[in-house]
Amino acid sequence: MSSEICLDSLWKIYGGSSDLAIKQLDSDVDPLDFYQRTGIRAAVRDVSLEVEIGEIFVVMGLSGSGKSTLLRLVNGLVRPCSGEVRIQGLSLSSLSSEELNKLRREQMGMVFQSFALFPHRTVIDNAAFGLEVAGMPKRQRRDLAFKALERVGLADECRKRPDQLSGGMQQRVGLARALALDPPILLMDEAFSALDPLIRSDMQELLLELQAERQRTIVFISHDLDEAIRLGDRIALMKDGQVLQCGQAQSLLCEPASTAVRHFFRDIDVAAVLDVASIASMPDQLLVDGVSSRPELDAVVGDPVYVLDESKQLRGVRTRSDGWIEASQVSTLRSGMRVREAMPLVASLAYPPPVLNTDGCFLGVVTPLQLLRSLEVDL
């Protein structure tokens, strides 16, 4: 995998001379104190990130943490004071304004928190805006815009004006406007933050569906950790313009780099973050044996007994109550499943369900006790 978006020690300073400020802020000056003394504020402080092709990368932070500025640095709406942004290996600072416009038209779609739809255009003309700017003829761009609207479920509304639509529908138009260009990169600035919780979760679902259809590189800004966990392949946590930690939700949860990171996860639903594989343990009775016959197995004492073959594939489980259960009949968990999803199965089975990885290899079992313990991660 190569990185689609590469941010290299980016700085964005507001309020005054940047070179000097960077030098001072880089040495251990308290940013708040510095701001009060000089009126100079660093919106983005020394941020280096790489976003891979096809991943949903969530930048998460409270308001004022610099995450929106970071997104605008990616498409050049904001110019960095220092550092470099590379899109598909191309440095933004080396581009002329025409080249930058071309890059924005062809490679990047953007969705805004405030929707930012053009009130004087109909829904379909809003969706076709990017194509119009790129100089596509009317018929063609309307066709593409209509397809994008169809995809977000708004084909019937295409003659209306944005102000005749509800908030959720307006943001679908915003999404369609970005999708109509079919860009490899999608920038979403708190795209769902202004929506009702129910509609927000619908939109998240829609985004995941779209991502499953066609892999795009998505940079998603959010202040909602639940949203970040649900959508993000990786999450970067930002505070005061700095990235505190970047990684998968589970690694942020289980190995927080600082108390500030831990603080973020204070109210989080752990069960929705933890992978079952991470809490699986080896059972007491485990036979690794590809050839033994039933009578020999029966001789093994213990309940339940898990039997694997030499390539660690599950052959079956013997329990006292149900006797021998063939592998095909055993209810299993897959690695990647969240603890929350595993709960009903763990609760209903007479034996702890085994966890298999994507190749079907046995990783361990999840006992009800382990499951309960996992929920009280010390935060």
Added chain:
Amino acid sequence: MLPGCGYTPSTVAFSGGRPLTLQALSFGFIHDFAAVHQAGALGLAVDGAVVWLLTYAQSLFDVVNTGVMALVVWTEHLLRAPSPWTFALIVSGLGLWRVSGGFSLFALLGMNLVLAMGLWDPMISTLSLVLTASFLALLIGLPMGVLSARLQPVWRLLRPCLDLMQTMPAFVYLIPAVMLFSTGAVPAIIATLVFAMPPVVRLTQLGIRQVPADLIEAGRAFGCSELQLLWKVQMPSALPTVMSGVNQTIMLALSMVVIASMIGGGGLGDVVLRGIQQLDVGLGFEGGISVVILAVILDRLSQSLMLDGERTVAARSRRWLSLWRTP
């Protein structure tokens, strides 16, 4: 100095509250009754500047004179081409289509009244002056508004000029206009143009500056060039504000054209002026009411330019028809 431009003391006297003679006013000066004031140093400097312009830039004024004259003559020809009845019906139909049934009726009756009072000819003259002056004011004002919205220095330079143009008493424009362009329709149009231009410049500037920042950002994020940003994002969102500037300019032009009759602009203003000079209340009222009728028609029609297509009678009847058809 041109003859007639200096101060001529008026001879106005009152006895027992009734005016005995009311003379002068031929050049639009309502003289200070108490004292006759002479221009000071600043006034003399302005005088000198105008004389200098006359001496060294006469050919420029001649060109402007010819151009504006041709434009106003052509406009008047166009407006006089249909008979009064046809003209009234066209305006009334336009009103029905763009504004409302009530307005359409008002326009029809109002124009008939003007015709019945025998003021049709002056009304058409006034209208052609207003349209020409407004057209020129918009032609200059709109680009100035756009420029001053996008370039801060231009706005900083322009704003005091606009303040001056708007607050300077309207009559004052008449003096240099006469000196530079003599009397007649052209100086009337030039004075009107100067007086009527500020609103459209201001409101265009304001409209563009008020376009929400997120729309601008969206425009840029989708790769708009500066020109595309102006035409596809800023101008369309600013349009309602710009159009109200257009409306204001047209209305101001009408009011100034009436005043400009004092320098031979002609039209309805002449009728009003005659009413004043002869103390003929009836004549003054007839002229005045014609101006009002023209003003209302111009105002509603120019406002309808910015009306959303959804609210016009045409759209309403379309909706009614579709409601009727669907069971």
